[in-house]
Amino acid sequence: MKRFAKFWWDFIVGDDWRVAVGVLLAFGVTALLATTSVPAWWVLPLAVMALLGLFGAMFILWWWRREAGGARPGAQFCAKCGAAQAPGSRFCATCGAKVA
Numbered sequence: 001m002k003r004f005a006k007f008w009w010d011f012i013v014g015d016d017w018r019v020a021v022g023v024l025l026a027f028g029v030t031a032l033l034a035t036t037s038v039p040a041w042w043v044l045p046l047a048v049m050a051l052l053g054l055f056g057a058m059f060i061l062w063w064w065r066r067e068a069g070g071a072r073p074g075a076q077f078c079a080k081c082g083a084a085q086a087p088g089s090r091f092c093a094t095c096g097a098k099v100a
């Protein structure tokens, strides 16, 4: 549940403000069409389906980015004692063994 809340936080106030604008636009168009003579019954289900697809894609993207950020490429571990090493280290800071 905490992850889900973080997703929405990232989603709404995150770096991609265009998505929030798009959501507002979709609701705006629906509300606008409802006030005119143009039949608007198809707009809401269409917008909901489009948004659900967008949300799904955004969630997958967010999840993928989060997973990719968790395991940083280039992280090194000592083969002898398993201690994490600073990037570029040639010798283990814990046991002094050569880091491959």
Ligand SMILES: [Zn+2]
Pocket: 078, 079, 080, 081, 082, 083, 092, 093, 094, 095, 096, 097
């Ligand atoms: Zn070591």
